[in-house]
Amino acid sequence: MAHNSLFAILLRSRWWVSFLIAAATALLARLLLPKDYQWLAVFSALPFIVIGAIAAWKQLQQPSPARVQETLQAMGAMPWAKFADTLEQAFRADGQEVTRLPGPKADFQLTRAGSLTLVSGRRWKAARTGVEPLRELQAAMAASGAASGLYVALGEPSDAAIAFARENGIQILRGNDLARLMRR
Incomplete structure (x- = not known):
């Protein structure tokens, strides 16, 4: 549509x-x-x-605005290790096959029905997301042959970051969508 x-x-x-x-x-x-x-x-x-x-x-x-805010605040208070574990569990509950990646450019590899998606979330606490972490994710996608990318963020992406994500098949997971995923 x-x-x-x-x-x-x-x-x-x-x-x-x-x-x-x-x-x-x-x-x-x-x-x-x-x-x-x-x-x-x-x-x-x-x-x-x-x-x-x-x-x-x-x-x-959809979760209520209060529940979204509560979930996002709880995620912002987590250290990376706990957040990564929680994110991994949420992806598994969503029906994804999850593999952790060792490099700094992408943190997870998701597979569902043969489709490969790379996820980057280490900078999830950044107040403003610029283009640079998305470029790193896009480079990792190109190297692995992933069809799509997912960038996890609590803060606002810049206009340039939104445009870059749209052009390169990267979805920015934040706000209501992130809270809904994490509630699973």
């Missing part, structure tokens, strides 16, 4: 927005269609109802 398509935007929006659009679509179809075709009003709203239900389900699965 295209990132800026109507349904992709609705999936990222609050669930009730889709239901509101469904109601408006059904009402508009009911008003504009001839009497014999007014039953089509329900079908015109059906895609929005389905998207609203999916968005509602996803939003119910």
